[in-house]
């Protein structure tokens with residue numbers, strides 16, 4: 001479930017998110033080692049790395065859910081966090097599920113319903129507000145979950161394995177949908193994924209992490225333009241980058 005809006009450690013003129021030499025241990029086992037990351041406003045950045053290396057721990061630290069052991073963190077905005085297996089509450093309607101972060105913030109019913117209604121057509125869920133999650137397809141539920149995260153914050157979205165549970169056709173549609181959303185909202189997205197093609201398709205930058213303890217092994221900048229993002233996946237430059245990522249992982 002998305003957390004209530006968090007905004008802390010502000011620093012004038014800095015990147016939207018800065019992590020400096022973050023270290024984290026669980027039960028004396030090092031999980032994060034010397035993690036330094038910068039996220040600029042409007043960027044789409046992916047974190048890719050082996051299973052269990054510490055990716056979700058980075059998100060948990062950025063969102064303030066858990067403290068780092070050492071290192072500095074600066075967040076110049078509010079955060080919406082869509083965690084792995086971010087389930088909608090089955091007993092609540094789509095309207096009530098999506099509006100939940102606003103309810104938690106104490107926004108009155110009329111204002112929150114008006115806000116959600118404004119966004120429902122953008123995520124293709126207009127007319128479904130009175131439905132329950134079980135009455136929607138997997139892709140529609142994912143879009144509702146995304147919108148709920150957006151209601152927590154329109155600045156920064158942390159998406160942890162957002163599409164991992166979807167079948168490949170739905171996943172592919174949702175990736176294109178997310179790119180379209182990103183263009184419309186002009187917000188900042190940080191995505192955790194295991195899928196190299198997904199990272200190459202969606203991102204402006206990719207941080208490739210090592211196995212536990214996670215360190216930044218490589219930063220990849222995807223600054224080349226193709227007529228559309230699907231073409232990007234097929235370009236020889238992207239294939240070379242994929243090889244580079246595979247070598248590091």
Ligand SMILES: Nc1ncnc2c1ncn2[C@@H]1O[C@H](COP(=O)(O)OP(=O)(O)OP(=O)(O)O)[C@@H](O)[C@H]1O
Nearest residue numbers: 026027031049050051052053054055056057058212
């Ligand atoms: N609260 C916790 N207490 C103890 N150990 C933890 C805790 N949270 C995470 N860990 C451990 O830290 C390591 C990193 O976990 P994390 O969930 O961050 O990895 P991940 O890269 O997101 O994994 P996956 O790709 O499988 O989702 C794992 O070994 C995990 O068991």
